[in-house]
Amino acid sequence: MPRFSVIVPAHQVQAYLPACLESVLSQSYPDLELLAVDDASPDACGEIIDEYAARDPRVRAVHLPENQGLGPARNAGMRAATGDYLVFLDGDDTLTPDALRLIADRLKETGEPDVLVYDYARTDWTGEAVRNRAAARLGEDGPAPFRLADRPGLLNLLMVAWNKTCRREFVERLGLAFPPGYYEDTPWTYPLLISAGSIATLDHVCVHYRQRRRGSILGTPDARHFDVFAQYDRVFAFLESAPEPVQADRWRPVLYRRMLDHLTVVYSRRDRLPRGSHAEFLRRARAHCRRHRVPGAPAPLPVKLRHALIRLGLHRTYRMLRLAAALRRRTARAAVRSARAARGAALRFHYRLQRLLPLRADRAVFAADDGAGYGCNPGALEAAFREVAPHIRTAWATGPALRHTVPPGTRRVTPGTAGYFTELARAKYVVHNAPFDRRLVKRRGQVLVQTLAGTPLGHMGLDLLDRPAAARDTDFPALLRDVDTWDYVLSANRHSTLTWQRVFPGRYTVLEYGQPRTDAFQRATPADVARLRELFGVPEGTVAILYVPAPRDYRRTQRPVLDLERVLRRLGPRFLVLARGEQARPAHPLASAAGRIVDVTGHPALTSLCLASDVLLTDYAPLMFDYAGLDRPIVLHTPDHEAYRAARGTYVDLRSCPPGAVACDEDELIDVFTSGYWRGARCTRLRAAFRERFCPYDDGRAAERVVRRIVCGADESALPPVVPYHERRPAPSAAGSPLTTVPGPAAAARPVSDRL
Template identity: 70%
Template structure:
């Protein structure tokens, strides 16, 4: 008897069925049977199912003699199921990697409940994935399992069959079955949840719900959408047969009206000329099943009233008035925006006629503040007479906290405001690690300082002219206009200087002083590290792996090459992964064991570096910053050729790695299991890498820049040699061997470094 019976009905999904079935059979949890039901599909679905059944004994092919619809196809699969739990999956959707293992673990944790509810993400043809908006209802808080009365918010979730696992004995004992017609999930899901004696939740994306460009069956204009009335009749008939569930009637009535409003208002549902008939039938249903008591949100009350009373003409009149109001508002808004832009432009021109303020500096940066944030701190420490401010949207997390000893500065400037244009027109210093506003006119006497966002590994700037996959929509003409504004460019090493001056040719002066963004890595203390780890939720004594893969230009979707959940499962409870695997505003990853912490949106990369014990990456330039900490770095990638072909690289890190190298997940796990990730060979590689790429990163790079640019000093603070630096040690791996750079050459494993040790 398998643990899971995965039931996949298939009808006209031949383009997606292979991916669907493969997502089930490739699960790391293999105790399953896959029942694929060909609902007499006129395309090749039946042949695809037979091919899978021929190659994998876990697949059971079912061919129905005639088309019966989704609900009855599921019933056919349920009748043949032998697993402990039933899992439904539509033929154009897929299971997320590791989903069945996570479901199995959660079932065991909660004592095999009747129903387990898990999460899903909508995946679009463009590659975008959006997680369920109300995933908070699935938070694993409080005792589990529970009954629906303890968590009624579960009824707010999408009422579908495929986001749950059902204990087969419970389904058979209660006699649940799917009815025919559209919206067949409705009279299945509500009775199942209300009847279940034990329910549990799993806060993890287990299903990728495909949003087809042409729309699914429910987004097809058809009179079959009137089936929704019959389905709710079945729901309320079930309540009539089970008096103990009568207290759910007001909630179900409100949900029914919500559903009827959706069907009525969506343009891809009802045929032209049937809306009035739909509302008349809706009025009849609302009178028949009326059960007040469930609160209706304020925004939905008008819709509820119009549908309940069948006011079709009133609804159309209100809809027309609303469309006219929106059109007028858009016209007024565009006019006001044009007038405002003209006024701001005039304001900016007038401000440029006024004298520069030699004591003002404006900073702009990307998400984590980076070099500009470090330079602002140095401004306050070395040149306190300069007043600084940041130009960033209100929700931008980039600005570092202002030092306590610094004088209070002006508030953050919001781009597009009068204060913003005043600052750009009159500030003597402009510091940025990203493109300046293209409308900026640099004045004589203004000084523009550009900091890099790390040491370049992949091609950048004009070197991308021959790399269209990586360049995408880069405007090279605008890029060169921006370069012409620069006075100083701060670089970390000779490699960066050569690459930057070739990729961004201009008349600027290069300041090869080190990477200001790495200064916090060299000034932090052990107490700082402990506080950061506690704030992130890293258990005391755990080895924290910072996993930061690079962006793949040749891929539309950016799924991480490694599965962090699988890695920590294999390595054991001592390891924790800090996963920085998605854009800051991307879709949150699926939940899991609790030992994979999603830090993708964390605003400060330096804090993540300090809190971790080892960096695992592939081609991310973060490795150059991290090398300054003298902590282990592991490279793990199996697509070097593809990355190099799409982006191009300045350094072959396979030939000159910063530490141990793994070709895939299995080798990575082996490196950690054997301890080679921080062995003497890895330490020698790291020392050579650090000497080449971190020659000036001693914590005073920003100070050197400010002294040169602002104070005009020629004699700058001397650079501390790499072997004399003492960066704060890691916390979780403190019991391991000391970093190589802190050990005298005569005592290092294998003796002093040689040329061959570097490759």
């Protein structure tokens, strides 16, 4: 007897059926049977099912003699099922990786409940996945398992069969079956949840619900939408015949309101009822509501009004109110647009007036990454301004959500406000690491400092002209207009200087003084490192891996390139991952290796993450150049090296001069860590050569040199001298002592970097 019986009805889904079946058969939990039901499909669904049945003994083909619809097809699958639990999946949807393993684990944890409800994500034709908006219901606090009476909010989830698994014996004892017609899930899910003696939830996306470009069958005008009345008749008939433990009187008002909500949706959606049938639908709805009405069912006033119109069958009144509501919405939108236009005109006028006033030599305004929080190179320069040139008042431009990141001694301005435009117009110094505000008009005497984003690895600027995948919507004329406003550009090394001057051609002055944001690496103390590790939840004695992958320009969707959970399972409990970026987010939040994957994508201070970690794991992120100045191990995972170079291009050949160990695939990466090679003598020598090439001025005084040159007018001889490598003391790693490691079989033979 298999653990799961996965039932997949198929009718005219030949383009999607192979992906659906593969998503089931490739599950990491193999104890299953797949019942693929061919509902007399006129396309190749039957042949596809037979091919899979011949290939895998877990697949059982069920062919219906004539088309019966989704509900009867599922019933055919249930009659043939032998598993402990039933799992329903439509032929054009897919299970997420490891979904059945997570479901099995949750069933075991909660004592084999009658029903387990899990989450789903809608995936459209572009590949974008959007998680269910009501997912918070699955994570509510409380005991598990429970009955529906304990958490009635579960009824606010989508009432379908494919986001639940149910015990087969319970379903057979209840005598549940899917009816024919549209909305067949309605008389299945409500009785299932109401009758269940035990329910559990799993706050994890287990199903990708495909949204076709042309919409679903329920989004097609058809007279079969009138089936909704018969389906709710079945629901209330169940309540009438339900045994005493079901508490029918308690659920009748709830289901009555749910029915009214559902009827309102069917009636009001333009893609449901055929033209000319709305009045008939309301007449049927009025009779239906009179038959099942529960007086006094609680509901908010707007909901009661809609329900009353449906219940009374006031077709013309409903249409007039809808037209009035639509007119009100259009009027409100027009008013908002007018207000925004008036505000924009007032701000433009204010900016022009401010530009007529003299510049303030004691003002400087800073910003980073289009309104991001305080940090990066502009943040390091702002701190240096206050320290080296305290007579200059500084301001930081950021949105309200990140104002808390700005230090107390710095004025906060919100982009797009009058105060922001005052600073742009009057401040002598404007510092940014991205293109300056396109509304900025540079004044005579104003100094614009472009820090850029660090040492370049992937192609940038004009080098993207022949790389459309990476350039995307880059406006190159606008880029060059922005370059023409720059007075100074920061550079960390000779490689950056030569690159900037070529890809951003202009008349600016390059300040090759180091990377200001790395000054913190030389100034931080062991106490600072310990405090940051505690902030990010890194236990004492744990090796913290900072994982920062680069975006893939050649991919439409940024899916993970590394299975962090598998890696951590192999590395053991001594390792923890601080994951940053969309690609770095764990695929399965609840199975994140016992909490050892910490999503730090939203943390604004990348410098703090570097100090809290013990090793950097990346592929093509330029952060490796900064991290080399911290003199901590760096490991590269480059499984798609050629594809990345073809799409984006690289200035540095990481295969010939890597900053440490390089792994071509996941298994080699695991070998790097389990063998201890990542912190061995060879990797130390590689990192030293890399640091000498790309971190010649990162000695903790880069920001001071920049400020003294720009603000104080100091010449080269008067700037602070560069500290030699052997005298630099970057903040030490918390995992400074060698770890006991277990040599991997491949790593023991020869270093991973030698296998490239």
